[in-house]
Amino acid sequence: MQPAVKRITMQLPRAPSATPSGAAYAIAAYTCWGVFPLYFKAVAAVPAPVVLCHRILWSALFMALWVAVTGRLGAVREALRSKRVIGTLLASTLLIACNWLVYIAAVAGGHVLEASLGYFINPLVNVAFGAIFLRERLSRRQAVAVALALTGVVVLAVGSRVIPTISLVLAGTFATYGMLRKRVAIDSAGGLFVETSMLIVPALAFLWFGGHASAVAATRGEVPWLLLIAAGPITALPLLWFANGARRLSMSLLGIFQYISPTLQLGCAVLLFGERFTAVHAVTFAFIWAGVALFLADSVARMKARPPREA
Numbered sequence: 001m002q003p004a005v006k007r008i009t010m011q012l013p014r015a016p017s018a019t020p021s022g023a024a025y026a027i028a029a030y031t032c033w034g035v036f037p038l039y040f041k042a043v044a045a046v047p048a049p050v051v052l053c054h055r056i057l058w059s060a061l062f063m064a065l066w067v068a069v070t071g072r073l074g075a076v077r078e079a080l081r082s083k084r085v086i087g088t089l090l091a092s093t094l095l096i097a098c099n100w101l102v103y104i105a106a107v108a109g110g111h112v113l114e115a116s117l118g119y120f121i122n123p124l125v126n127v128a129f130g131a132i133f134l135r136e137r138l139s140r141r142q143a144v145a146v147a148l149a150l151t152g153v154v155v156l157a158v159g160s161r162v163i164p165t166i167s168l169v170l171a172g173t174f175a176t177y178g179m180l181r182k183r184v185a186i187d188s189a190g191g192l193f194v195e196t197s198m199l200i201v202p203a204l205a206f207l208w209f210g211g212h213a214s215a216v217a218a219t220r221g222e223v224p225w226l227l228l229i230a231a232g233p234i235t236a237l238p239l240l241w242f243a244n245g246a247r248r249l250s251m252s253l254l255g256i257f258q259y260i261s262p263t264l265q266l267g268c269a270v271l272l273f274g275e276r277f278t279a280v281h282a283v284t285f286a287f288i289w290a291g292v293a294l295f296l297a298d299s300v301a302r303m304k305a306r307p308p309r310e311a
Contacts (some may be wrong), residue, residue: 022248026257027243032234034264037115039234040107041273043227050104051231053203055100058232060196066236067193076193081188085295088184093195095177099170106166112269113281117156118170120264120288124149124295133179141298152287159280188243194237218293256296 007077043051067073079085106115128146131137138146157163181191246254271273 022245023257024245026245026249026254027260028241029245030240030260031193031264032238033310035268036103036234037107037265037268037273038111040104040173043231044108046228048101048108049206051104051108051228052097052101053118053207053233054228055104055231056097056196056203058229059192059235060200060232062232062236062305063193063196064174065191066189066240072187072188072190075185076190078192079184079190082185085184088180088199089186089191092177092180092184092191093198095173096195098197099173099177102166102169102173102288105168108118110273110274111166112170112265113275114166114278115166116262116265117171117284117288119162119174119265120168120259120285120292121149121153122174123258124291125171126249127295129175129179133236134270139298139302141294141301145294147299148287148294152284152291155279155287156284159283160278163231168282189236192198212219259292 006041040051046054067076102117124146126140127142131138153164153167181188186193186194187259245257249257270277
């Protein structure tokens with residue numbers, strides 16, 4: 001006769017409350033992402049694929065040092081024993097590389113405004129993907145928010161007679177990337193280390209056979225090599241700050257902070273780079289911001305109404 005198993009009920013920890021350090025980390029991360037256009041404008045003389053290769057190589061080196069110093073190599077090796085983890089990270093690697101390349105090219109080509117739109121609608125695309133692919137039920141507010149964002153995109157396409165490809169690609173690739181990374185058992189730092197490591201060989205091959213000459217020519221002019229090397233810490237540090245902030249803040253507050261980034265990108269586009277903000281853009285962003293407001297209101301209401309869970 002088997003011994004009776006005592007049923008243990010324990011209270012799971014509540015969502016983290018706001019802390020000054022958590023808010024500081026989150027604001028630092030989103031502010032850094034928001035002023036990314038300043039960096040990529042500074043290296044715009046270098047072709048976008050070459051900038052991408054440097055971003056990959058120096059990010060991989062920076063993350064390798066970080067993972068080694070923080071003692072996470074063992075956890076990374078353990079995660080990579082699973083073929084499913086490797087396959088998922090390979091897919092996420094291709095997505096983030098595509099996202100980075102499109103963003104770099106968009107900034108260099110003077111399309112920062114369209115890029116900022118992509119990151120404004122990205123959370124709403126996340127919600128839509130959850131409903132489509134994961135069969136998550138949308139609340140009424142979420143459904144209206146997604147509909148408003150879609151209306152804004154349609155207004156921009158019809159009013160400018162051009163499909164906002166950059167916005168849709170950035171939002172779609174990043175939403176899909178996030179969905180994949182949520183389903184793989186590896187932390188953000190370890191994941192970025194593996195992803196950039198997977199791209200080292202293609203990046204070196206491209207620089208050696210195709211992009212090295214153009215990179216050398218550009219750096220002889222207005223772009224110093226140290227500026228390209230800086231792509232490593234500029235990429236990795238905001239991710240680490242974000243991870244620290246996420247551990248100390250509720251998801252609703254973190255969701256509010258995330259709009260710092262596209263707002264700053266919008267400001268860079270209009271105020272610093274002189275991109276035209278037309279009446280069509282005004283109507284488009286009005287729909288997007290209305291959707292964002294509903295989305296945030298729904299997120300805050302859900303966090304407040306969620307009871308403590310028991311296991």
